[in-house]
Amino acid sequence: QSVLTQPPSVSGAPGQRVTISCTGSSSNLGADYDVHWYQQLPGTAPKLLIYGNINRPSGVPDRFSGSKSGTSASLAITGLQIEDEADYYCQSYDTSLSGSIFGGGTQLTVL
Amino acid sequence: QVQLQESGPGLVKPSQTLSLTCTVSGDSISSSGKYWSWIRQHPGKGLEWIGFIYYSGSTYYNPSLKSRVTISKDTSKNQFSLKLASVTAADTAVYYCAREGHELDFDFWGQGTLVTVSS
Numbered sequence: 001q002s003v004l005t006q007p008p009s010v011s012g013a014p015g016q017r018v019t020i021s022c023t024g025s026s027s028n029l030g031a032d033y034d035v036h037w038y039q040q041l042p043g044t045a046p047k048l049l050i051y052g053n054i055n056r057p058s059g060v061p062d063r064f065s066g067s068k069s070g071t072s073a074s075l076a077i078t079g080l081q082i083e084d085e086a087d088y089y090c091q092s093y094d095t096s097l098s099g100s101i102f103g104g105g106t107q108l109t110v111l
Numbered sequence: 112q113v114q115l116q117e118s119g120p121g122l123v124k125p126s127q128t129l130s131l132t133c134t135v136s137g138d139s140i141s142s143s144g145k146y147w148s149w150i151r152q153h154p155g156k157g158l159e160w161i162g163f164i165y166y167s168g169s170t171y172y173n174p175s176l177k178s179r180v181t182i183s184k185d186t187s188k189n190q191f192s193l194k195l196a197s198v199t200a201a202d203t204a205v206y207y208c209a210r211e212g213h214e215l216d217f218d219f220w221g222q223g224t225l226v227t228v229s230s
Contacts (some may be wrong), residue, residue: 033215034215034216036214036215036216036217038158038217044222045207045220045221045222045223046158046207046217046220047220048216048217048218048219051214051216051218052214052216057218089157089158091158091216091217092215093215097173097174098171099160099162099163099171099172099173100148100160100211100217101160102157102158102159102160103157105157105158
């Protein structure tokens with residue numbers, strides 16, 4: 001069972017905006033550890049999408065943005081495109097585990 | 112550009128030891144402040160952190176796997192390795208190696224390798 005909770009699926013039409021939530025606890029996000037987001041296209045390795053809550057690595061479109069408040073975080077995707085169909089994972093550090101934890105993943109469908 | 116590449120057997124028999132190696136290019140596994148990690152993904156499931164080896168050589172493992180996991184490194188080859196003992200079918204997964212940076216994010220990943228545990 002994942003320590004970070006994400007919705008199993010979200011969907012949206014091309015051009016729309018969707019958000020994916022990530023809920024943690026006092027031993028991870030609530031302990032002021034950063035959240036990071038990954039995009040996993042079918043059959044490929046995860047790719048870092050957002051790091052340090054809000055930062056985008058070079059090459060990631062500004063359609064992707066992140067936020068964090070307390071024990072919750074969100075990934076927002078604006079101007080949805082077909083190629084955004086993928087699984088999205090949040091990740092952070094957990095003091096109980098003394099290691100990294102991932103959310104269960106959210107499958108994004110672009111209708 | 113940092114690149115990681117996993118290698119090792121794709122089929123392991125139950126009760127045996129799974130052994131994988133990650134070859135790193137574009138960075139040194141001895142460079143300060145970096146963690147070199149193993150992560151796995153069961154078929155159709157989410158991601159599970161297995162453990163890391165720090166640039167200094169210290170290691171830390173997921174408590175759920177700790178009794179069976181060993182991560183080591185070969186600085187001369189710029190490689191780090193994973194050994195998982197006493198495997199069962201539940202260890203069938205895609206295994207990824209990844210670099211964990213200063214912000215504790217996994218910024219570079221290998222392509223992953225599927226390991227099937229079966230007789």
